[in-house]
Amino acid sequence: MNLRTMTLALISSLIAFSSYAAAPSGDGPYVLYKNNQIEVRSIVMENGVQKVKLATYPVSKKAVVPINVxxxxxxxxxxxxxxxxxxxNEPAEFKQPDKLLALSDIEGEFEALRKLLLANKVMDEQYNWTFGKGQLVICGDLFDRGEEVPATIWLLYKLEQDAKAKGGYLHTILGNHDIMNLSGDLRYVQPKYMSNAKLMExxxxxxxxPDAEIGRWLRSKNLxxxxxxxxxxxxxxAPVINDLKMSLKEINDRCRPFYDQDRKSITIPDKAVELLFDGGRSSLFWYRGYFVEPKATEAEVDQTLALYQVKTIIVGHTITDTNVGFYYKGKVLGIDVNQHAGKHEGALxxxxxxxxxxxxxSKTTIGTY
Structure with a gap:
């Protein structure tokens, strides 16, 4: 293929993508608390046209407010x-379950999440929890790139309640894209969500x-x-985080007030917390040192395991050809795969x-660690 042909093909692809991204679609629901009222906004499609729906309820009726996705x-x-x-706010430590399903980086790919949960008997077609006392952990990144971010979050919100009722548990841990959306770094947000927000005024x-139900729910989650x-x-x-020797509860409690703070306009006065948020180097939700140079040494990984008295560190964030898989002799489990490219996998x-x-x-054995 010559340069001119390649250029034309690229332009055609960009035009096609732009048209797809701009196509109108439904959105929501979004639940906000204003003036002691609950406002439920959503966008529905009627004959190919977007229509905004707004329903208002007194806060006293919260238990019966219909939230339909x-x-x-x-x-x-x-x-x-x-x-x-x-x-x-979520606890920081839990007992070992007999079954644990670990997923990450769903990023708005609702269909992928739905298929994974159905195939692995976490829920049924009616979205009822069927995993018993098993536990599901989402290791970050609910937002950006995908087309169904609100639906993805609402499904986790629902299953969290159902899991507890059946003796199970659903853990939602925040990733860099989640913190970005809470703090105003919107560089990866699909344009349609900006347009839809404007349409809903x-x-x-x-x-x-902080006045939105999902916003409040996300702020209750841990890093x-x-x-x-x-x-x-x-x-x-990161090794520098080991040196802090902070408990997990302390990490989450001290970081939580800064989840939604715009890093361009504020300076974190707590130097330890600054390290925990330091993008690309030591942040719990940006660090790539298990997979990218300069890599953590096995001794540094061992230090983390000893500090928190665990056998395995489970992380998403960084896609590799060998994910889902173990690293550092079974001490690190990488679970990030490219959901947007159709690779839908996790670890059980x-x-x-x-x-x-x-x-x-289907299940493929990857270790007995």
Missing amino acids: EFSEHPEWNFSVKLQAALK LDYMELYG IEKIGDNLCLHAGV YENKTWFKINTTG
């Missing part, structure tokens, strides 16, 4: 959600702000958790064995 192209995917009575930042023998987070623990711990799983229900 609808898909114009796939009505069979529709589901409803009950608003949680109260949102509390809102600023995009209000959709996940790092210990689930039995596993340390779960988005990116990794069951019967004291780790398996790579996908959307077909």
Whole structure:
């Protein structure tokens, strides 16, 4: 292919992508609290045209407010959600479950998440939790790139409640894209979400702000958790973070007030917390030192394991050809795969064995660590 042909092909691709990205679609619902009222906004498609729906309820009726997640192209995917009575900050440590499914970097790919959860019997077609006392951990990145960000988050919000009712648990850990959306770094947000916010007469930042239900829910989540023998987070623990010798609870509690702070306009006065947010170098949600040079040494990985008394560190954030897979002699488990390119996989711990799983229900042994 000559240069002119390649250039024309690239231009055609960009035009096609632009047209696709600009295509109108449904969105929401978004739940906001204003003047002691609950406002539920959504965008629905009627004869190919976007229509804004707004319903208002008194806060006293929160338990019965209908939250309906609808898909114009796939009505069979529709589901409803009950608003949680109260949102509390998550604990930092949990006992080892018999079954643990670990996924990461869903980034708005609702169909991929739905297929993974169905194939691995975490839920049924009606979105009921069927994983029993098993636990599901999402190691960060719910936002950006994908076309169904709100639906993805609402599904986790719903299953979190169902899991607890059945003796299981759903852990949602925040990644860099989640922190970016909370703090106003919107460089990867799909343009349609900006347009839709304007159509609903809102600023995009209000959709996940402190007066929004999902915004409040996200702020209750952690950056790092210990689930039995596993340390779960988005990116990794840099050697300099080991040196802080902070407990997991302390890390989460001290970082939480800065989740939604614009880093361009504020300076974090707490030097330890500054290290935990330091993008690209030591941040728990940006670090790539398990996979990219300069890499952490095995001794530094061992230091993290000893500090938090775990056997395995489970991370997303960095895609490699060998994910889902183990590194550092089974001490680090990388689970980030390119969901947008159709690679839908995760890691399942069951019967004291780790398996790579996908959307077909098949399981491939990757370790007995």
